[in-house]
Amino acid sequence: MPASPPREQLLLVDDEEEALNELAELLDGEGFRCHVATSVKLALQQLTRHPDIALVITDLNMPEESGISLIKRLRDHTAREYLPVIVCSGQIDSVVAGELDRLQVQGVFRKPIYHTRLLDTLSSLFPLDEVQEKLRAVP
Template sequence: MALKVLAVDDSKTMRDMVSFTLKSAGHDVIEASDGRDALTKLAGSGRVDLVITDVNMPNMDGLTLVKEIRANPTHRLTPILVLTTEADGAKKDEGRAVGATGWIVKPFNPEKLLQVVQKVCP
C-alpha cells in the first residue's frame, strides 16, 4: 500500500535520500525544510500516513514539531519517526515524551528505514 509521507530535514541531501528510498518503495513523499515548513505543508496537504523528521533544524526543531503535530486532533495518531544524528538516550526519552513513535540514527540504512516504516504503518 502506498503511503503519503512527510519528510522533514534541513539538509536537502538527506531529504533527497529519504525521498528516493520511500519513492522507490512506491510511496508518495512531501518534503519540508524545517518544522515550520512542515506544519504549513501538513495544513495544505491534508492527512499524511507518516511523518519522518530530523531533530536539529532552524526555525522549528523536530521535537517541537512532534509536539505541534500531536496537539492537532487530525494528526494525533499519525506515526512520527525521528531520523537524526542524535543517539543520546536522554534525547530519545524526550522524543518519546513528546509523542515520537520511533527513533532512527543517521546515517540510515534504506532497507532498515523501509522495515521501520512498514512496522509503524502496517
C-alpha cells in the first residue's frame, strides 16, 4: 500500500525542545511535514531553505527574540506577508492578544496545547482531499 502523500509543510518554532519535538511527532503522524526551529533566527533560516512552508506555529516567549518579532518580520516580507501563523504560549494578556489580532494570526493556543483543537484548526486550514482521507483510513 503506498503511503499517503504528505500534507503541507509546517514550521514549528519553540525554544522548549521537548515540546517542539512532541508537537512535530504529533503533526508528522497527521501527515504534515514538519520543520523545527528553536529560535527566530533558525526559523528564518528554515523559511529560506523551505520556501513551500505553508504555516508557522510559534511560541511567543523565547530568550533572544519573541514570536511576535518573528510574525512582524513575516508581515514585513513581501513574499511571506500572508503566511498563516498560529501562536502557542503559556502567557497571553490583553495587550498581546490585541497585537496578535492586528498581525492577523490564524489562532492562539494556550500551553499546554489541546491537541484536538489544534488538529481541528489545521484540518480546516488544510482539508484532506478524498484520496488522502481514504489512504489514511486504511490500516
